[in-house]
Amino acid sequence: MFRLLIWLLLGYIGFRIIKSLTAPKKSMTSSTAPRTGEETVQDPICKMYLAKEDAIVGTLDGTRHYFCSMDCLEKFREQLDHTHHS
Numbered sequence: 659m660f661r662l663l664i665w666l667l668l669g670y671i672g673f674r675i676i677k678s679l680t681a682p683k684k685s686m687t688s689s690t691a692p693r694t695g696e697e698t699v700q701d702p703i704c705k706m707y708l709a710k711e712d713a714i715v716g717t718l719d720g721t722r723h724y725f726c727s728m729d730c731l732e733k734f735r736e737q738l739d740h741t742h743h744s
């Protein structure tokens with residue numbers, strides 16, 4: 659009886675491994691790898707690319723801009739002010 663349980667367990671583990679290998683890995687991608695199928699945006703200040711959902715959205719001058727941090731948003735806003743008033 660005990661041996662049967664072991665075999666059942668092994669079979670279950672094998673089944674899970676095969677399933678994880680064949681299953682689409684959309685949800686299993688690590689955060690370090692570049693995520694595909696996700697929209698990326700560029701920070702106009704530090705030129706860094708980031709996922710749209712991680713970006714800070716600033717609507718400035720009627721258009722949407724995406725930033726990695728509030729610092730970059732502030733810098734961009736300053737630049738806009740300078741170009742408008744000089």
Ligand SMILES: [Zn+2]
Binds near residue numbers: 701703705706725727
């Ligand atoms: Zn930035």
